[in-house]
Amino acid sequence: xxxxxxxxxxxxxxxxxxxxxxxxxxxxxxxxxxxxxxxxxxxxxxxxxxxxxxxxxxxxxxxxxxxxxxxxxxxxxxxxxxxxxxxxxxxxxxxxxxxxxxxxxxxxxxxxxxxxxxxxxxxxxxxxxxxxxxxxxxxxxxxxxxxxxxxxxxxxxxxxxxxxxxxxxxxxxxxxxxxxxxxxxxxxxxxxxxxxxxxxxxxxxxxxxxxxxxxxxxxxxxxxxxxxxxxxxxxxxxxxxxxxxxxxxxxxxxxxxxxxxxxxxx
Amino acid sequence: xxxxxxxxxxxxxxxxxxxxxxxxxxxxxxxxxxxxxxxxxxxxxxxxxxxxxxxxxxxxxxxxxxxxxxxxxxxxxxxxxxxxxxxxxxxxxxxxxxxxxxxxxxxxxxxxxxxxxxxxxxxxxxxxxxxxxxxxxxxxxxxxxxxxxxxxxxxxxxxxxxxxxxxxxxxxxxxxxxxxxxxxxxxxxxxxxxxxxxxxxxxxxxxxxxxxxxxxxxxxxxxxxxxxxxxxxxxxxxxxxxxxxxxxxxxxxxxxxxxxxxxxxxxxxxxxxxxxxxxxxxxxxxxxxxxxxxxxxxxxxxxxxxxxxxxxxxxxxxxxxxxxxxxxxxxxxxxxxxxxxxxxxxxxxxxxx
Numbered sequence: 148x149x150x151x152x153x154x155x156x157x158x159x160x161x162x163x164x165x166x167x168x169x170x171x172x173x174x175x176x177x178x179x180x181x182x183x184x185x186x187x188x189x190x191x192x193x194x195x196x197x198x199x200x201x202x203x204x205x206x207x208x209x210x211x212x213x214x215x216x217x218x219x220x221x222x223x224x225x226x227x228x229x230x231x232x233x234x235x236x237x238x239x240x241x242x243x244x245x246x247x248x249x250x251x252x253x254x255x256x257x258x259x260x261x262x263x264x265x266x267x268x269x270x271x272x273x274x275x276x277x278x279x280x281x282x283x284x285x286x287x288x289x290x291x292x293x294x295x296x297x298x299x300x301x302x303x304x305x306x307x308x309x310x311x312x313x314x315x316x317x318x319x320x321x322x323x324x325x326x327x328x329x330x331x332x333x334x335x336x337x338x339x340x341x342x343x344x345x346x347x348x349x350x351x352x353x354x355x356x357x358x359x360x361x362x363x364x365x366x367x368x369x370x371x372x373x374x375x376x377x378x379x380x381x382x383x384x385x386x387x388x389x390x391x392x393x394x395x396x397x398x399x400x401x402x403x404x405x406x407x408x409x410x411x412x413x
Numbered sequence: 414x415x416x417x418x419x420x421x422x423x424x425x426x427x428x429x430x431x432x433x434x435x436x437x438x439x440x441x442x443x444x445x446x447x448x449x450x451x452x453x454x455x456x457x458x459x460x461x462x463x464x465x466x467x468x469x470x471x472x473x474x475x476x477x478x479x480x481x482x483x484x485x486x487x488x489x490x491x492x493x494x495x496x497x498x499x500x501x502x503x504x505x506x507x508x509x510x511x512x513x514x515x516x517x518x519x520x521x522x523x524x525x526x527x528x529x530x531x532x533x534x535x536x537x538x539x540x541x542x543x544x545x546x547x548x549x550x551x552x553x554x555x556x557x558x559x560x561x562x563x564x565x566x567x568x569x570x571x572x573x574x575x576x577x578x579x580x581x582x583x584x585x586x587x588x589x590x591x592x593x594x595x596x597x598x599x600x601x602x603x604x605x606x607x608x609x610x611x612x613x614x615x616x617x618x619x620x621x622x623x624x625x626x627x628x629x630x631x632x633x634x635x636x637x638x639x640x641x642x643x644x645x646x647x648x649x650x651x652x653x654x655x656x657x658x659x660x661x662x663x664x665x666x667x668x669x670x671x672x673x674x675x676x677x678x679x680x681x682x683x684x685x686x687x688x689x690x691x692x693x694x695x696x697x698x699x700x701x702x703x704x705x706x707x708x709x710x711x712x713x714x715x716x717x718x719x720x721x722x723x724x725x726x727x728x729x730x731x732x733x734x735x736x737x738x739x740x741x742x743x744x745x746x747x748x749x750x751x752x753x754x755x756x757x758x759x760x761x762x763x764x765x766x
Contacts, residue, residue, distance in 0.1 A: 192617040197481070198625075207623050213613040215484040216625035218507050221477035224469070228481025229613065231465040232439050232489065236615055254477070257470035 158186040160211050167205060171371025173328040173361035174202060177270055178209045180338045181241070184345055185212070190237045197226045199251075201243040202276040220251025223258035226265040237348060239266040245275045248284040248308050255314070259354045262319025266348045266355035268341065269310060272363040273382065280366030284308045287385060292366070307385065314356045315391025321353025322346075323391040327360040329378035333388070343393070352394060360386055419596050424588040425450035427559040427595045428518055431566030432490055433458060434599045439465045439482040439489035441475035443497060446530045447586040448520035451492045472497035476504030476517070483513040484624050486605070486612025488570055490516035494586075495524050495536050498544075505579050506545030510626030510637070514573035514608075516566070517551075518582045520589035523747035532586035533747035534672060537725035540583050541699040548638055550645050552580040553698040557655075557674035559593035561696075567600055572651065574606045576644055583698060585721070587671035587750075645700075654702035655694040658684055662691030664764050665709050666756075667730050667740065668719040669695045676719055678753035679760060688764055698726070703733035710734035717741045717763045719756055 157163070160182045168174045185191055194212040198204050200219035207214035217225035222240035230238040247255050247269050258265065274292055275281040281294040285307045289298040299307070315323040322344050326337035337359055344355030360382050362374035369377065390396075422430070429451045432440075440459050442452040452468065459466045465482075469475035475491045482489035493501065498519045508515050519540065523533040543549045552572050556562040565582055573580040613622055628634040657677060659665055668676040673694035680692045693709070695702050710716070710733075718727040718740045727742045734740065743759040745751045 193615045195485070195613045195615065204627065207621075207625075211616065211621050213616050213622045214624070215481065215613060216507075216511070216623075216627060217480070218477060218503050221473070221480075221504070224474040224477035225481035225484070227467065227474075228439065228441060228478035228483070228487075228489065229485045230481075231467065231478070232482040232485030232487035233614065236485075236613075253470050254474055257474065261467075 158182050160186050160191045162209050162211050164208065167208075168202065169365040171362060171364035171374055172202070173272070173359070174270065176328050176334060177268065177359050177361065178206060180334070180341055181239075181268060182210055184338060184341045188342070188345060188349070190345070193235070194237045194239070195229055195233060197222045197229060197238065197240040199240060199242040199246045201246050203241055203243055203270065206241050220246050220249070221254055222246070223251065223254040223263070223265070223267065227258055227261070227263050230263060230265050237345070239268060239345070241268045242270070243276065244269070244271045244273065244283045244285040248310050256317065259314050259356065260317045260319045262321070262353040264348050264351060264353070266344045267357070268344070269356065269358045270361050271310070271358055271386065272361040273307070274363050274366045276363050276366055287381060309386060311356070311358045311386075311391045319354045320392050321355060321394045323356040325358040325360070325386060325388050325391065327378055327383060327388055329360065329362070329375045329383075347395065350395075417596055417598060419594045421592055421594050422559065423450055423590060423592050424556070424559040424562045424584060425520065425590070426454055427563040428492070428566055428582065428584065428589075429454040429458070430595075430597055431563035432516070432570070433462065434563070434597065435567040435570035436488045436603045437464060437490060437570070439487045441467045441469050441478035441482070441489070441491045442493065443469050443472045443475050445472075445494045445497045447522060447589050448492050448494050448518070450589070451518065451520075472500035473503065476501035479515050479517070480504050480508050480513060483508060483515045484613050486608040486614065490518065492518035492520065494519065495521045495533075496527065498536065498539070502545035505551065506543070506547050506549060507626050508579045509543070509549035509551065509641070510547060511624050512577040513579070513624065514577050515579045516569045516573055516582065517579060518584065521583065521585045529748055530586065531748055531750060532671065532721060534585060534670060534721040534725070535747050536583065537698065537720070537722065540581050541701070541729070549641060550699050552576065552578060552648060552651065552700070554580065554582050555670040555696060555698050556582065556584055556588055557670050557694060559588070559591065559595050562588055563595050563597065571604070574604065574608060576648055578644065583670065585671050649700045651697060652700040652702040652704070653696040654705045655696060656705060657692040657694070659691030659693065659709060659714070661689055662714060663689040664717060664760065665691050665693055665714045666717050666719055666760060667693045667695070667706065667726070669698060669726060672719060672721045672745070672751065675751060675753050676756050679756040682753065682757065683760060688761070690760055690764060695726075701729045701733065703729070706730060706733040707737070710737035714738065715763065717743060717760060719743045719745070719759065721745045721751065722747060
């Protein structure tokens with residue numbers, strides 16, 4: 148009898164069930180990283196999750212935490228209200244690029260700018276997944292989708308929006324990083340980025356944001372390996388990885404520069 | 414603020430003070446005339462008692478912040494005026510679909526579109542028919558005085574938590590902007606109706622909780638709609654109306670809110686001149702006090718509905734009395750401020766018929 152050793156185990160926070168995500172989709176990895184970070188930070192019992200609209204609306208089927216469903220794009224507003232009513236809890240949203248960077252642009256920008264003590268996981272796969280592959284605000288120039296069948300045209304549809312650059316430039320943001328899920332090395336880096344975006348909320352110093360470049364093989368009309376390659380070769384050059392804001396490195400707090408009436412004083 | 418001395422304040426301030434007396438802990442709003450006194454008052458008074466005040470980036474956001482705070486079990490509210498309330502309908506539908514308690518105040522103004530900033534009752538349909546998408550209702554309370562504005566906030570929070578449903582307080586620019594003596598009071602006890610059994614508080618030693626309005630499984634959405642309809646049926650017991658001088662009346666006037674109160678002055682004047690006219694002033698618009706009106710119709714009364722719009726509540730009056738009578742309608746145009754003299758002739762015309 149050979150001695151079996153389980154070398155790879157999901158944390159308890161993850162609900163053991165068959166995935167509804169397509170083969171090669173990166174939501175599963177992103178969910179898993181969130182679950183691992185919450186577990187390692189000891190936040191499982193204190194976490195309130197705000198789901199959004201899109202494929203990832205079902206995040207509450209995979210994470211064993213309290214959750215509420217937000218209307219399309221409104222998760223940062225719902226999280227604002229939830230956090231204000233439950234200040235001692237850890238509140239995070241999980242949103243795709245159609246939800247966050249198109250219909251929810253006002254809510255994400257203002258929640259970040261207010262320095263809401265919430266954390267946002269932003270999954271950017273350059274396409275509307277659940278509705279069947281339409282053009283997203285992050286769709287790359289030349290990328291073909293069901294609503295830009297000839298490829299996104301800069302002149303007609305405008306340039307893909309770079310969210311981390313926007314969020315990193317806002318006063319209330321304490322941490323903002325863009326990471327990628329295309330390789331083992333980048334996945335390990337993404338986990339650290341998620342942890343930083345979560346820690347600034349726990350430290351009470353501001354808004355935490357992490358963008359994860361992700362694959363959607365089904366709507367990209369390619370296999371999973373080709374999808375990973377596309378992230379590496381096409382997405383990362385346009386959406387550069389890296390830290391866009393980190394007030395902990397600057398030794399500060401996202402809000403103190405704006406006056407003495409910080410939320411911690413109230 | 415808790416002493417019971419009479420104070421002379423605007424209706425908007427009475428509403429804000431009533432909310433504080435009802436245990437308000439979270440407020441979210443966006444500036445719009447003619448309700449700005451409410452956020453201005455609460456921006457100072459709510460943090461002073463440890464509450465949260467957020468000026469949102471839009472009415473869309475403030476209504477969704479309300480949804481979030483409701484999920485956390487807070488006694489939360491937002492206030493706005495007609496165009497802003499239109500923007501909130503998405504979140505109100507989600508809150509109704511997710512069984513979340515919340516209070517929304519509409520200090521309504523003229524419409525459609527940008528309309529004007531003067532008073533109007535043009536939002537009756539939007540308020541009483543749900544307002545957003547899907548089969549749902551919100552409870553609707555209609556204050557006609559500043560004191561009722563105060564009192565109905567306490568009632569609104571109680572009803573919201575009792576039924577786990579959004580409750581709308583439908584005032585207008587008249588109620589919001591006029592000043593009257595108000596006697597503040599604080600309820601002896603406040604019940605949250607077991608909020609801790611369903612709100613999000615962290616899954617410690619219990620199953621996780623999920624508050625949602627998405628029901629994809631076979632039969633699940635039908636089940637949710639049956640549950641909601643049962644809730645609205647139970648709500649019918651809360652229907653209220655102010656019935657004035659109807660016993661021997663030949664003609665019953667039906668009017669609500671500020672207009673109901675102005676019509677009361679007209680009715681009083683006509684009574685002093687010997688005319689047999691009475692008034693039914695619905696205090697709840699949903700549930701609508703249909704039984705009160707039906708009983709009066711059964712007794713042989715004639716009806717005239719007066720509104721500050723082009724004819725909306727009159728449909729509910731007609732539905733209520735349809736087996737026995739019909740109702741005439743007199744509409745005062747949005748954009749014009751009515752006085753009690755404006756309603757005397759329309760009432761006399763129906764009386765003399």
